[in-house]
Amino acid sequence: MSLESLTTYIVNRLPELWLRTGEHIMLTGFSTGTAILIGIPLGIIIFRNAWLRAPVMAVIGILQTIPSLAMLVFLLALLQKIGALPALIALTLYALLPIVRNTLTGLKGVSPQVIEAATGIGMTKYQRLKLVRIPLAASVIIAGIRTAAVVGVGIATLSAFIGAGGLGQFINRGLALYDTKLILLGAVPTALLALIVDFSIGAFEWGFRPERKKDKKGLVKSLVRPLALMMPLLLIMTAGILSYFTRPLSGIQTEAVSKTSTRTIRIATKNFTEQLILGEIMAQLIEARTDLFVERYFNLGGTMICHNALVHGQIDLYAEYIGTGLTVILKYPVISDPEEALSQVREAYKKRFNARWLKPFGFNNTYAITVRTADAKSYGWTRISDIQKAAPRLRAGFTAEFTERPDGYPGLRQIYGLRFGEIRDLDPAIMYEAVSKGEVDVICAFVTDGRIAAYNLKSLEDDRQFFPPYHAAPVIRGEILEEHKKLRDVLALLEGLLDNATMQSLNFKVDGKGYSPAQVAGAFLKSQGLL
Amino acid sequence: MIRLIHVSKSFDGGRSYAVKDLSFQVNDGEILVLLGSSGCGKTTTLKMVNRLIEPTEGIIEVNGKNVMEQAPVALRRRIGYVFQGIGLFPHMTIEKNVALIPSLMGWPLQKIQERVRELLELVDLPPEDYAKRFPDELSGGQQQRVGLARALAADPAYLLMDEPLGALDALTRDILQQKLLDIKKQLKKTIIFVTHDIFEALLIGDRIAILHKGHLQQIGTKEEVLSAPATEFVHDLFAKPARQLADFKDIL
Numbered sequence: 095m096s097l098e099s100l101t102t103y104i105v106n107r108l109p110e111l112w113l114r115t116g117e118h119i120m121l122t123g124f125s126t127g128t129a130i131l132i133g134i135p136l137g138i139i140i141f142r143n144a145w146l147r148a149p150v151m152a153v154i155g156i157l158q159t160i161p162s163l164a165m166l167v168f169l170l171a172l173l174q175k176i177g178a179l180p181a182l183i184a185l186t187l188y189a190l191l192p193i194v195r196n197t198l199t200g201l202k203g204v205s206p207q208v209i210e211a212a213t214g215i216g217m218t219k220y221q222r223l224k225l226v227r228i229p230l231a232a233s234v235i236i237a238g239i240r241t242a243a244v245v246g247v248g249i250a251t252l253s254a255f256i257g258a259g260g261l262g263q264f265i266n267r268g269l270a271l272y273d274t275k276l277i278l279l280g281a282v283p284t285a286l287l288a289l290i291v292d293f294s295i296g297a298f299e300w301g302f303r304p305e306r307k308k309d310k311k312g313l314v315k316s317l318v319r320p321l322a323l324m325m326p327l328l329l330i331m332t333a334g335i336l337s338y339f340t341r342p343l344s345g346i347q348t349e350a351v352s353k354t355s356t357r358t359i360r361i362a363t364k365n366f367t368e369q370l371i372l373g374e375i376m377a378q379l380i381e382a383r384t385d386l387f388v389e390r391y392f393n394l395g396g397t398m399i400c401h402n403a404l405v406h407g408q409i410d411l412y413a414e415y416i417g418t419g420l421t422v423i424l425k426y427p428v429i430s431d432p433e434e435a436l437s438q439v440r441e442a443y444k445k446r447f448n449a450r451w452l453k454p455f456g457f458n459n460t461y462a463i464t465v466r467t468a469d470a471k472s473y474g475w476t477r478i479s480d481i482q483k484a485a486p487r488l489r490a491g492f493t494a495e496f497t498e499r500p501d502g503y504p505g506l507r508q509i510y511g512l513r514f515g516e517i518r519d520l521d522p523a524i525m526y527e528a529v530s531k532g533e534v535d536v537i538c539a540f541v542t543d544g545r546i547a548a549y550n551l552k553s554l555e556d557d558r559q560f561f562p563p564y565h566a567a568p569v570i571r572g573e574i575l576e577e578h579k580k581l582r583d584v585l586a587l588l589e590g591l592l593d594n595a596t597m598q599s600l601n602f603k604v605d606g607k608g609y610s611p612a613q614v615a616g617a618f619l620k621s622q623g624l625l
Numbered sequence: 626m627i628r629l630i631h632v633s634k635s636f637d638g639g640r641s642y643a644v645k646d647l648s649f650q651v652n653d654g655e656i657l658v659l660l661g662s663s664g665c666g667k668t669t670t671l672k673m674v675n676r677l678i679e680p681t682e683g684i685i686e687v688n689g690k691n692v693m694e695q696a697p698v699a700l701r702r703r704i705g706y707v708f709q710g711i712g713l714f715p716h717m718t719i720e721k722n723v724a725l726i727p728s729l730m731g732w733p734l735q736k737i738q739e740r741v742r743e744l745l746e747l748v749d750l751p752p753e754d755y756a757k758r759f760p761d762e763l764s765g766g767q768q769q770r771v772g773l774a775r776a777l778a779a780d781p782a783y784l785l786m787d788e789p790l791g792a793l794d795a796l797t798r799d800i801l802q803q804k805l806l807d808i809k810k811q812l813k814k815t816i817i818f819v820t821h822d823i824f825e826a827l828l829i830g831d832r833i834a835i836l837h838k839g840h841l842q843q844i845g846t847k848e849e850v851l852s853a854p855a856t857e858f859v860h861d862l863f864a865k866p867a868r869q870l871a872d873f874k875d876i877l
Contacts, residue, residue, distance in 0.1 A: 207708070207710045207712050208712055208714060208715070210677065210708070210712065211706075211708050211710075211711075211712025211713070211714075212712075212714070213677060213701070214672075214675060214677055214701060214706040214708065214712070215701060215702070215705075215706055215725070215726055215775065215776070216698050216699070216700075216701030216702035216726060216729075217698070217725075217729065218698050221729060225714075225725075226714060226716075229716045230714075230715070230716055304716060304718075304759065306758075306759060306762065
């Protein structure tokens with residue numbers, strides 16, 4: 095990419111970049127701040143009660159070893175809330191370890207001679223702690239805070255998975271769209287931010303240190319010191335100002351997710367291209383045909399996150415696939431008839447979740463067991479049954495979800511007796527390339543993905559009708575539909591509009607040609623005369 | 626007056642004693658030197674006076690009252706303490722170090738400031754130069770003067786000094802010994818001074834108590850201990866430096 099187009103690329107995204115940076119600093123700042131308020135007193139308490147040290151440090155240590163994503167999803171399930179709160183809690187828990195440990199180490203590290211002197215001249219236990227131990231431990235404690243904050247900047251990128259915003263949104267979106275530029279747009283500012291945070295806390299520590307008489311004096315120096323002391327505060331204030339002024343540019347909020355006016359509709363998507371396009375299509379149509387304000391909660395990290403958010407009223411609308419609703423969410427057995435399947439999920443969703451399935455978009459994005467065309471030709475594979483014998487010699491690349499879903503590999507093994515030699519978990523964004531390059535031999539492609547054709551792949555026929563129908567349809571909260579009856583009619587405009595070929599070409603425009611989902615959705619709606 | 630009555634201290638539940646059956650008395654306005662080699666129990670004895678260590682047996686009286694019946698914090702504030710390793714607070718200026726106990730005792734600010742000035746002048750550290758410095762910006766001798774000033778801050782009647790000059794070079798030590806004698810004359814404190822240096826003991830002590838392996842060998846004025854050593858240990862203790870001194874004179 096030329097320098098010029100790179101500049102335009104960044105300039106176009108500058109407002110959002112500021113917003114995300116602001117959110118990112120707020121996430122890190124609030125969580126580190128909370129961890130300081132909890133961690134330092136906790137460190138002092140376990141210093142004074144030695145018997146508490148081992149259990150407390152063990153618990154905090156274990157928290158640290160939980161993978162960040164698992165922690166986020168666990169908190170999500172526990173709080174039944176997407177957005178900033180679970181992210182803040184997770185980040186706070188991670189920040190605790192360095193702060194508590196350094197507080198303890200710092201307090202223990204004070205020379206026993208100094209403590210004996212403090213005792214000997216008649217200081218009470220509390221005075222020794224307050225006037226001697228804590229001040230002498232301060233630099234070690236601040237070093238712990240510094241570690242916590244810098245690590246926090248990194249972990250905060252994962253908060254985007256649960257709709258908490260931050261620079262991770264770019265990374266997430268970049269991963270979903272397999273777009274390196276977008277990933278870098280999130281990763282580079284994150285790295286810079288980590289350096290800035292490190293520097294500003296370092297400056298604070300320097301400003302905090304008592305001034306020596308031998309230190310050179312001067313007007314500049316005497317100004318720099320208080321300024322250095324203020325650095326972390328300045329950083330957080332900058333972030334506050336940034337997010338305050340950039341907020342109206344985007345509907346996504348970091349705080350107070352549930353506080354939304356009745357004139358707002360919150361649309362979510364999962365984290366892959368087709369979902370992003372469907373989300374944009376619904377969003378742009380609603381923006382054009384109603385006076386509702388759309389908030390986009392795009393790129394949430396999976397089916398369960400979207401579903402839980404919908405059930406708990408954190409989002410109002412997203413596109414779901416019938417087969418997924420049936421097997422993953424309702425845990426019903428597989429039903430092959432699309433009509434029958436739809437009426438089953440419709441009824442169950444209405445009763446159990448007060449959510450409505452609207453008219454399907456038309457296409458059936460089923461899974462397709464897919465191989466390289468060359469292999470299919472040379473071995474004469476056309477149906478899934480054909481690869482049963484070869485399976486133990488084949489390497490399969492499946493999405494993590496597919497490996498576990500009842501309508502995925504477990505069912506496939508049962509119905510077709512497939513036993514692949516090796517199963518690798520692959521991100522949906524990279525599995526097509528992986529199979530075309532020969533890194534794996536079989537993938538669980540999505541039928542509507544444009545890359546099946548683009549990478550010269552061949553989908554095998556589901557000759558035993560194993561996969562349930564995966565027609566996508568808007569799923570909306572019942573209350574919202576009651577409140578804005580127009581939505582039913584507006585979304586009905588999309589009924590049957592997207593057949594498999596159309597969806598495949600739209601997907602390929604994003605994955606293969608590098609358009610943004612918003613551009614593709616807009617162009618499509620215009621071509622249909624809907625915009 | 627400080628009195629020790631049959632005081633013993635064991636750190637291992639009675640198997641061995643750091644100090645055994647020690648009895649002596651320090652009169653008001655007197656410097657008593659506890660003299661002995663390292664491990665003889667002199668620092669242990671000193672720390673029992675202000676309850677940094679508590680005696681296993683026996684009674685210690687300060688001001689006529691058993692120390693075990695006095696609140697430790699209040700007791701320690703009435704007794705100045707100069708530490709072997711100086712023990713200044715590295716994060717506080719000289720001024721703050723000296724002012725610490727008076728301010729914890731709630732003295733009015735102005736009185737504290739006056740007191741700090743007075744004490745720094747007393748130990749020959751002009752406040753305008755030294756008040757705002759940190760301990761690590763001072764030499765060992767200067768730090769020890771601050772240690773002395775801090776011990777005197779709340780104007781205690783008693784002073785415990787644990788080898789305060791041990792780590793200093795001979796010249797600085799000589800100057801500080803003279804200073805200490807001056808201060809003693811001016812302030813009339815009751816002082817227990819611990820040292821392993823025989824010449825220091827002879828120079829400073831009104832009386833000298835010689836300890837060996839936790840037992841008191843002899844207590845008396847320098848004339849008494851020199852002219853009539855009570856035990857063979859005391860005799861040998863002074864005989865060797867006397868011989869060295871004679872040799873030194875011969876060389877000259």
